[in-house]
Amino acid sequence: MGWLVEALVASILLSLCFAITESAPKSALVTKLPGFNGTFPSKHYAGYVAIDKERNKNLWYYFVESERNASRDPVVLWLNGGPGCSSMDGFIYEHGPFNFERKKTEEPRLHLNRYSWSKVSNIIYLDSPVGVGYSYSKNKSDYTTNDAETATDTYAFLIEWFKMFPEFQSNPFYISGESYAGIYVPTLASEVVKGNKNVMRKEKRNETSTNHKKVTKPVINFKGYLIGNGVTDQVFDGNALVPFVHGMGLISNELFEETKASCKGHYYNENNGNNECSASLAKITDDVQPLNVYNILEPCYHKTSMTAFDFGSLPPSFLNLGQTERPLPVRKRMFGRAWPLGQAVRPGIVPNWPQILADSSVPCIDDRVATAWLNDPAVRKAVHAKEKSEIGRWILCTNQIVYTHDAGSMIRFHRNLTLSGYRALIFSGDHDMCVPYTGSEAWTKSMGYKVVDEWRPWMSNDNVAGFTQGYANNLTFLTVKGSGHTVPEYKPREALDFYSRFLAGEKM
Ligand SMILES: *[C@@H]1O[C@H](CO)[C@@H](O)[C@H](O)[C@H]1NC(C)=O
Ligand SMILES: *[C@@H]1O[C@H](CO)[C@@H](O)[C@H](O)[C@H]1NC(C)=O
Ligand SMILES: *[C@@H]1O[C@H](CO)[C@@H](O)[C@H](O)[C@H]1NC(C)=O
Ligand SMILES: *[C@@H]1O[C@H](CO)[C@@H](O)[C@H](O)[C@H]1NC(C)=O
Numbered sequence: 001m002g003w004l005v006e007a008l009v010a011s012i013l014l015s016l017c018f019a020i021t022e023s024a025p026k027s028a029l030v031t032k033l034p035g036f037n038g039t040f041p042s043k044h045y046a047g048y049v050a051i052d053k054e055r056n057k058n059l060w061y062y063f064v065e066s067e068r069n070a071s072r073d074p075v076v077l078w079l080n081g082g083p084g085c086s087s088m089d090g091f092i093y094e095h096g097p098f099n100f101e102r103k104k105t106e107e108p109r110l111h112l113n114r115y116s117w118s119k120v121s122n123i124i125y126l127d128s129p130v131g132v133g134y135s136y137s138k139n140k141s142d143y144t145t146n147d148a149e150t151a152t153d154t155y156a157f158l159i160e161w162f163k164m165f166p167e168f169q170s171n172p173f174y175i176s177g178e179s180y181a182g183i184y185v186p187t188l189a190s191e192v193v194k195g196n197k198n199v200m201r202k203e204k205r206n207e208t209s210t211n212h213k214k215v216t217k218p219v220i221n222f223k224g225y226l227i228g229n230g231v232t233d234q235v236f237d238g239n240a241l242v243p244f245v246h247g248m249g250l251i252s253n254e255l256f257e258e259t260k261a262s263c264k265g266h267y268y269n270e271n272n273g274n275n276e277c278s279a280s281l282a283k284i285t286d287d288v289q290p291l292n293v294y295n296i297l298e299p300c301y302h303k304t305s306m307t308a309f310d311f312g313s314l315p316p317s318f319l320n321l322g323q324t325e326r327p328l329p330v331r332k333r334m335f336g337r338a339w340p341l342g343q344a345v346r347p348g349i350v351p352n353w354p355q356i357l358a359d360s361s362v363p364c365i366d367d368r369v370a371t372a373w374l375n376d377p378a379v380r381k382a383v384h385a386k387e388k389s390e391i392g393r394w395i396l397c398t399n400q401i402v403y404t405h406d407a408g409s410m411i412r413f414h415r416n417l418t419l420s421g422y423r424a425l426i427f428s429g430d431h432d433m434c435v436p437y438t439g440s441e442a443w444t445k446s447m448g449y450k451v452v453d454e455w456r457p458w459m460s461n462d463n464v465a466g467f468t469q470g471y472a473n474n475l476t477f478l479t480v481k482g483s484g485h486t487v488p489e490y491k492p493r494e495a496l497d498f499y500s501r502f503l504a505g506e507k508m
């Protein structure tokens with residue numbers, strides 16, 4: 001009985017302690033945004049969190065409260081990948097509260113997004129690591145970084161953020177992201193779990209001493225995570241392309257059989273001296289190279305300068321491919337290559353996007369709305385970002401960080417997390433050739449968990465929206481039919497559906 005009373009007293013003291021510290025910082029409130037003249041459906045906050053005051057390392061976030069019930073709904077952290085890409089990609093192009101309409105001469109116009117993930121959750125868009133988006137450090141040597149440091153820095157951010165927003169400490173918390181965030185999410189989740197253990201251990205030790213004010217770190221109410229078309233494991237991801245392009249009808253059956261035989265089913269096998277296999281893989285690359293790697297259904301314009309590009313010259317049927325219910329068109333041009341085709345992220349330095357672009361000369365990027373809007377001094381002021389003169393221009397995917405992938409395969413992280421009771425949704429736009437679903441399907445299966453919900457269609461708006469397979473330990477794999485790499489951009493309605501169901505713990 002004694003421990004119960006003690007726990008009660010501790011929790012009362014704790015809540016008192018946090019009650020007298022500040023709640024949501026008023027100075028971070030975003031009251032208006034250039035391009036939008038309506039009323040915000042919920043409260044928005046933005047600003048910097050100092051994760052290392054001495055070195056002056058600052059991560060910038062944009063926080064959107066839930067439009068339903070902010071005090072009850074979960075808090076979700078969103079991370080875009082790269083490495084080096086700003087999470088404002090998610091905010092502007094994927095599941096943010098606004099749809100951005102590009103205007104030829106004036107600035108973008110913002111319309112409310114009926115499929116915003118803020119319909120059912122509080123959501124934090126974080127520019128991470130420092131050097132990305134609006135996040136910065138006063139010491140540029142901090143722009144040389146890696147997986148481990150990014151995870152500890154992001155955990156430091158979360159701790160400070162929850163101290164600034166104590167009213168959200170008891171909400172369920174989830175971590176989400178896509179692409180290279182397939183590395184960010186599990187490594188951060190592990191950091192959170194470890195950090196929570198340490199905090200609780202310290203609290204317990206401190207129970208006997210009555211000095212409860214010493215408890216400075218909040219416990220994060222972490223429940224689970226979501227990853228879309230995420231990088232996971234170099235072998236699984238590396239082997240994914242050949243079965244994908246075959247299944248999609250992008251190579252001939254003969255070439256598939258030839259490749260299977262010459263590579264003995266192992267397509268990810270660098271410099272193994274197997275010339276026959278290399279030759280088959282080269283043939284496949286020639287076949288699929290001209291496609292839009294992010295969505296094989298979408299056009300990709302090579303050797304077309306950005307300014308010379310004209311949507312009007314496209315056959316309308318092209319523009320309608322993969323169409324779904326959304327008020328504004330998806331981006332038609334993006335980076336033509338994320339990283340060299342068929343090569344998963346390997347240990348070591350990950351080339352940055354401008355370097356890759358320079359190599360492959362694919363001027364296939366559209367970041368115009370985001371770049372114009374986020375570099376407008378009025379917008380930067382409204383979202384409490386430092387001025388251009390201080391931290392430079394906002395760029396969708398920066399080349400100022402030097403990033404080393406050093407965390408290895410994510411599979412052991414997924415195993416630890418799912419076996420510890422954290423729920424995981426691994427979703428995949430099934431027309432993405434950058435991180436094809438075939439890899440995610442294979443590695444989730446390789447975990448060896450019992451199938452508890454056998455492969456079946458899942459529905460959205462009375463239609464098949466994709467397929468799902470559920471495993472024991474709350475691991476769910478889900479495809480989104482006809483979607484490219486950035487699922488909520490291509491399929492916003494379907495994305496909001498599976499997102500809501502996952503957060504609510506409902507069946508897909
Ligand atoms: C807001 O902008 C829309 C066009 O985007 C316009 O139709 C509407 O009249 C404007 N409303 C106000 C209050 O200015
Ligand atoms: C929001 O959720 C809280 C906590 O569950 C509840 O007390 C409150 O009544 C809810 N508010 C509304 C408007 O539903
Ligand atoms: C930046 O950090 C590096 C590594 O910690 C340090 O050696 C260097 O002196 C710092 N530079 C400045 C200008 O503070
Ligand atoms: C109590 O908590 C503080 C802050 O977490 C810590 O520094 C201190 O070592 C703890 N005291 C004991 C006796 O463990």
Ligand SMILES: *[C@@H]1O[C@H](CO)[C@@H](O)[C@H](O)[C@H]1NC(C)=O
Nearest residue numbers: 190411412413414415416417
């Ligand atoms: C998995 O959990 C074990 C036991 O808690 C721990 O020692 C190990 O470091 C964890 N591995 C990863 C990759 O998180």
Ligand SMILES: *[C@@H]1O[C@H](CO)[C@@H](O)[C@H](O)[C@H]1NC(C)=O
Nearest residue numbers: 420421422423472473474505
């Ligand atoms: C799965 O998650 C639910 C909560 O949604 C939890 O009650 C259940 O214990 C979890 N199952 C496992 C095997 O972790």
